[in-house]
Amino acid sequence: MTPYPGYFTFYWDYKKGKIWLEIDKFDTEFLYYASLPAGIGSNDIGLDRGRMGPSHVVKFQRTGPKVLLVEPNYDYRALSTDAAEREAVEQSFAQSVHWGFEVAAEEGGKVLVDASPFLLQDAVQAALAISQTKQGNYKLDPARSAFYLPRTKNFPQNTEFEVTLTLTGDTPGNYLRDVVPSANAVTMRQHHSFVQLPDNKYTPREFDPRSGLGYIQYMDFATPVSEPIVKRFIRRHRLQKKDPQAAVSEAVEPIIYYMDPGAPEPIRSALMEGASWWNQAFEAAGYKNAFQVKLLPSDADPMDIRYNYIQWVHRSTRGWSYGGGITDPRTGEIIKGKVTLGSLRIRQDFLIAQGLVGSYEEGKEVSKEMMEMALARIRQLAAHEVGHTLGLPHNYASNYNNRASVMDYPHPVVNIKNGQLDLADAYTKEIGDWDKLAITYAYRTFPDASSEKQGLQAIIKEGISKDMLFLTDQDGRPEGSAHPITHLWDNGKNAVEELKHVMDVRSIALKNFSEKKIPVGAPMATLEEVLVPMYMFHRYQVEAASKTLGGIFYTYAARGDGQRICDPLPAKEQLAALTALLATLKPEALALPPSIIRLIPPRPFGYDENPRETFKDRTGLTFDPLGPPEAAANMTLNFMLQHERAARLNTNQALDADMPGFTTVVDRLMAETWKAAPEKGYKGEIKRLTEKLTLQHLTKLASNKQAASQVRAIASLKVNELKAWLESRITGEKDTAQKAHYFFALAQIREFENNPTDLNQTMPLPVPDGAPIGMPAYNYFEMGCEETCR
Template sequence: MRKILLLSLFSYSLFAQNPIETFTKDMEKKDGFLPYYWDAKKGKVYLEIKQFDTELLYYPSLAQGIGSNDIGLDRGRLGQEHVIKFQRTGNKILMIEPNYGYRALSKDPLERRAVEESFAQSVHWGFEIAAENAGTALVDLTPFLMQDAVGAVQGITRARQGTFRLDAARSALYLPNTKNFPQNTEFEVTVTLTGDSPGAYLRDVVPTPTIVTTRQHHSFVQLPDNDYQPRSFDPRIGYIFTSFFDYATPVSEPITKRYIVRHRLKKKDPNAALSEPVKPIIYYIDPGAPEPIRSALVDGAKWWNQAFEAAGYKDAFQVKLLPTDADPMDVRYNLVQWVHRSTRGWSYGTSIVDPRTGEILKGKVTLGSLRVRQDYMIAQGLVGDFKTDSTNVEDMMGMSIERLRQLSAHEIGHTLGLPHNYVSSIHDRASVMDYPHMLVELKNGKVDLSNAYDKKIGDYDKWSIIWGYQDFPKGTDEKKALNAIVDQMYGKGLYFLTDQDARPEGSAHPQTHLWDNGVSAVAELKRISEIRKLTLANFDERKLRAGTPMSSLEEVFVPMYMFHRFQVEAASKVLAGVNYRFSVKGEKNLETLPVAGKEQREALAALLQTIQPDFLKVPEAVLKLTPPRAFGYDANPRETFKRRTGLVFDPLGPPEAAAGLTLRMLLNPERLSRLVIQSSIDATLPSLEETIDQLVNATWKSSASRAGYAGEIARLVEKMTLDKLLELANNKEVTPQVRAIAMLKVRELGTWIQGRAMADTKQKAHHLFALHQIETAKSNPADLSVTAPMTPPDGQPIESGYDWLAPACDWELPAFSKMK
């Protein structure tokens, strides 16, 4: 006992001789939310901890990016939020993250403790106390800061760009962006990763690709007070949400709770039809964006005030340029940031969210600077006619700037809590949360871009803000009032469908698509095809500025040739399509019904037109004017067609890419499975047999001439069609009946080919090869060799962000904050 007492006195004596003032006497102190000290001699940061067991928010971010859209490690990228608290045990302090995924919303402390002790927590770091005063401890924060907090190593690995590791010797605190504010404390670190075998994406953007140096940021933020009322999620109207299990819920009710994600907003007078807010929502635009882009971003952002006015707020949403003395890292500033990359890529709308309630603390938009150049190039292909270097530039810039306004509004919408609404385009562009295809019109036989993009907020956007941000007068039955808002919105013919319903492969709704316009996907495909036809007929060297290498014509040609691509995806969803909406019990019109047979057959006919030789031919002017790549202008595989002809432009490359897209959409396995099932229930709907017969009739059995260039395209499409049918017949992942019907149709095609006598050598070789493929598939399918079709150049993002999705459209969405 005496030894223990002596040891305790000795420990106390050490701390008594080492108070914070003594320990930090030669250090620079920074007061603020969490006071800290900078030890310049040792290059260390010491954090002062006064409040223990008090929750705050911690999140990392990437202050300086790598600059490659494919790797995805962009400037300003936000990491995951973590509610943390400091907990002391003896001479150690733990940074603990409570588990808010599992809670008990109860006043009973024992009930809450039962849940807390049933699920694991996370300890992010352990600190030894370096010095202390009464109730205040000082810890060395430096080791915690010197880590790869945003997961850059994993990001590089996922992108297959090499094996890297953090090099502590080449990492250090970055003082210019290490700051303290009243509500948040910010630390920034220069982080160096070293590795082997860097991939092409890294080699493109890093001066020494084996050494990747970026800056990572650590934010500690004061959590808001309890004067915020969470709003429960409703699937009928689009809001991002946070969810958790509430074990205090009665057994008769759902245990999962969902809160929408939104900013805090209150009226000064909740009883007034129009009231100023207690505190407005203010977004700041990065002054690093050049003009006229900067003004376009400001204009588009301001559209949201129209929605808040509809919700009864006066000047509740404001937009300003970020002041020169303001710091973008300060949590008090919602920010629209202009980011540069080496290639075009997605834009993002993300938010810092209180995971406990869904309250947005900071909105953060990332806009890629090269996107506007892609829009300009599309306009160049549509209306470019460079008699001089300034000819039509005003029209092309006009469309590009209009797109930027819409993009600004779209990404800010995500940071207000809104996901995509892809069904809004059928109601005259009712939401900026759709992915809009430019509305190109033909006027007096010429392409017109004057109405390419909307110039205001959409009607659906107003209803969504009314539902999510309405501040009801005291005594209002909120649930009843919110249901009434949804009923009014539905009464206007507006409703909500999102990413899961819009993806071209797997989803089935006939009106919910990416990059589309109009009520009917089939009618729009026909309209777009006419615009494409006119544009290709007029496509020549006039699309390039003087002095531009002629080989660069291909980059402008690609989006014109593939101008129909997104409408092909949309029209394909009408075939075996299903009409539905998000609904809840008690509503009327809850039926889920297949698309009528007439509409499905019209879609099939329209799709088959896109694989005809006349549709797929590359214009003669393009073939004559597109030489091999000029020296110093290497082909960008993302922006040019793939080829099987070496350096020379491949006239069959574009037809192969376009036809491959249509065939992939048309013969999507999930779609074919629905055809089998739908036709078995309702004989008036097209069957899989009918669909394949129509495809074979439009290709193999077509009466079109097989001579010349058109003949080579026809044979190419026929081979691709057979390959797809053989693939289906041998695909163990599709339903058995799809395989069976595909196999039957392949055998029937083989019998038809055998009965054809061909004098033309090209056709004879074509038929011989097809019969060989069919026989191989029949006798020894393991030996079947199918040529993989060349894919089109990248289409997305042509103009807008995924917000939820990463560049490859993967679902990498934390439950409540990340939107593209």
């Protein structure tokens, strides 16, 4: 057999196709994790190249002829010198045995085991991921699986194994069929890493929710009753100054990130530049050249834990990028930072710029603004995802402080100059002030524990004194979230004022929209792909402004820190938001210019008839002029009439009669839709469509068992009031279209009264994929909380 000496020596048995593992370290903890060096290529399924699974602290324990791979339970501990106290906790909570090995030979305290079954398992649970995304039922086929020797290696501190695995199954879904040559056989590569744990010289740093840093936590049952039993420590890399006494010093070992050489130019240089912005933050924390970005050497393995890595990943559809890595769960020390950047992302940003300022004319050079904006975004994206690997979660409130953090999800800032759209300030060009504050909290060196505690509190106070706001996923992502500042893909300190600006930008973009938005020779039908982000340009700002309704301004305040704690927004601000949101429902805002409608024919031969990022329709092959208004109107109504938001409106009004209640919102909505003067022609059809959707949302809310009972009561009352209004109008109505509209609405109301939970309603058309600036998703890995992806 061929020996591979290293951290865990192993032998390759060529004739039998087996790996024999030599175990010489029993009851010695090490780090184990599985990863996916060669993936499937579908954002929807999520099995990306470079995906890393969760890390496990494990150890080998021998019992007679068997060796168990055991994972202790570090979520529950007793940090005590009393062995009995520690043992009581260990025996109170379950451990996990990952595998059992039979001893085949032993010599001098070492044993040899056949590790092949363990290494050839579906360790990243790819079959489960395929099943959970409804792409078929698959299982591992051992006959089509084998070791992949080019990346099976050994080093003094880590042992690496790689295998080629094939999953076989049936009933493949479209996502799977799109990316696999033969859908009944899905072949990928999986990787196993055994890694020596860091030494005990790392000092954990206490977590503070105001610091803007991610954390690990565990329960310490040795804690005195008078103190919190849950312990929290921030996630960060190990970093030490060469000269601890110097205000600014080089690092003993700088943090180096390596760039995937597979990224093409000029994208590669833009990514490296954006990632290197973090050196500005480390300088603010007292380090010189402590954060570096280099190109991965040709002889380096990107799956090797010794390399922090920025990977350029291809998928069949665009999707999320994310940053995470491997963290020592005992201490919070980040051992490996790993960034995954989706290669199609930059094309979406280019497409947005194309719709805003593009003008393709034969024989003329196209505007450089489009590529400049796309590269500016990719720089910011690289900085954002690397930030996660340095320990920072999202900060969706950075627009409150003039884009103070790259850890926000930024929408391009489009300015209007002399009636023209300007992209010069679309994205930030450096690290933010909030990011510097967070890195300073995580990495600044202090002389001793006492001065560290005081110094960290001083950093927190500095942020508070500058009114620096930090709020993250739990505050920004839920559809019914309440904070008026914390949103994804928005801009501006005031969401309502920014919505007005965004609507002005959208108006100009649609007015200027023409065939020149696509290159000469491109199929005219592909104009729709450029139209979608222009027509839906307001989508995220609508969501942001809707949170002002029933909105509550709050912070992660601690007792005595002087921060604003929790205040409902003034009635004036909420009513301004209501006015701005209702403006997005007006027929003139929803109507497409006739010139655009005439430019988009059915899809040509060879092009997908129903691509994901075009508008859905009700007219078959032809472009549906009512499809975009239906999707946009339904989007606004969905946010305005969200049941938790409605409940907050009621509660706030109950506490303060001057506040607008849910009744206020519905009455204004009915006045601006159903009870407004009828329109003619195209705008008349849009108005009727919006009114049907309004009724549909109210009946849905009235029958929603999760909604507050008073919210349901008000919705029911308003439906009944509309019924009476319709009955008073239908008899004298002479316009056939309008009379049919009233008749159908009355029929829907009567059906609702007879069977409120099973209405025969037309499902509203959805908005096309959008974030990431597309597919709404909640990616735990991308939050930077720990190493688990999705």
